[in-house]
Amino acid sequence: MTKTRTTTLAAALLAAGTFAGTGGSAQADILFWSTQAKPVEETQAMRGEVLSGFDEAVDYQASDGGPWLTRIQAELEAGSGTIGVLGGLHGDFTSLTDNLVDLSDIDLGGVTVNETFQQLGTLGTDEQKYLPWMQASYVMAANKKALEYLPEGADINALTYDELIAWTKTLAEETGGPKFGFPAGPKGLKHRFFQGYLYPSYTNSMVTKFRSPEAEEAWNKFKELWQYTNPASTGFAFMQEQLLTEDVWVAFDHTARLADAFNQRPDDFVAFPAPAGPTGRGFMPVVAGVAIPETAPDMEAAKALAAYMLKPETQIATLKATNFFPVVEVDLPDDMPAAVKISGAAIAAMSGAEDANPGLLPMGLGDNDGKFNQVYIDTFERIVLAGQDVRTVLDEQAETLRSIMEESGAPCWAPDEPSEGACPVE
Missing domain, CATH: 3.40.190.10 (Periplasmic binding protein-like II)
Structure with missing residues (x-):
């Protein structure tokens, strides 16, 4: 019909x-x-x-x-x-x-x-x-014990990726091991971080600039961060669990996957905006x-x-x-759950930041939605976990991404510029 x-x-x-x-x-x-x-x-x-x-x-x-x-x-x-x-x-x-x-x-x-x-x-x-x-949205979270290790002069509500890396490096060196946690497990939301946070912060794009020199810089920057990431992160899904056990002191995740930590121990944790890169404070609302x-x-x-x-x-x-x-x-009332108050303040600071650069949820992909996410997962696993050459991986994965976009016909969404027809991959 x-x-x-x-x-x-x-x-x-x-x-x-x-x-x-x-x-x-x-x-x-x-x-x-x-x-x-x-x-x-x-x-x-x-x-x-x-x-x-x-x-x-x-x-x-x-x-x-x-x-x-x-x-x-x-x-x-x-x-x-x-x-x-x-x-x-x-x-x-x-x-x-x-x-x-x-x-x-x-x-x-x-x-x-x-x-x-x-x-x-x-x-x-x-x-x-x-x-x-x-x-x-998704936010960052930290055990308050980690705050004393912040780089001098850093504002937790306006961190850059370089400051986050410096912070996690100091934490690893001063506490006996990596204290940054990342939801890189099979059920973790790692693809959303790359799509909506890392890429907008370095490329002002999610699709068109996928294989750009700026994207190459972004992946190399994440490789730096990975040096100070808890190696068990490849099995992490909901970061609230690792925050509560204190296997990690700093983490990234969706607000719903941090809520238990905030509700159980509201005095021990803070939430704060994701870091900013050269093209703004990428975040996925x-x-x-x-x-x-x-x-x-x-x-x-x-x-x-x-x-x-x-x-x-x-x-x-x-x-x-x-x-x-x-x-x-x-102003949120006092009777709201701790997780709502803690996450709400971080979301407001992130979405209201002068350098806020939203990367929207992928749209128009239809049955290709899972394939689209897999491109970012495969890129992460090849570059960061397997140590493959960044340029080679981006060039190869860009071809896969291009075929997905052309098959679906999905036009670009923010932060990419609107397109007539399928969003192009340069």
């Missing part, structure tokens, strides 16, 4: 009221159609704790990405619809850019929104196609936003709801409901 016939069928089904949530009757509430907060308990929390404070009734409906896109495409094709507000990840919106209304005229009431994410919400246009809504389709039945109510989602109190309620962090300046 062709895409046109599929969407035409979807439009017919929509008209018949057979999509979940329409009930075949007139939609009185504002329909918030979202790919986020899908687990039942999160959906219930969104309805009962987050959206219940809004002035009008909201029907929050969570959906998988496929049906989510099919329904909004059907409404757009029909020229009218019931969806008032769309919730989704950055990548969910990229195929809808031309059909999302400009939100730059929404009055946010003096709320300070993260500038980096607000820029992402333009989707490469001169309009605000979505407003950032919430975020998750999982950014969700709210958007309004041009077919929204009540534009004024939809814009009011979008503004409501960015209120500080709404952001805190959303954090409690979803474990996604705020995208606006907000």
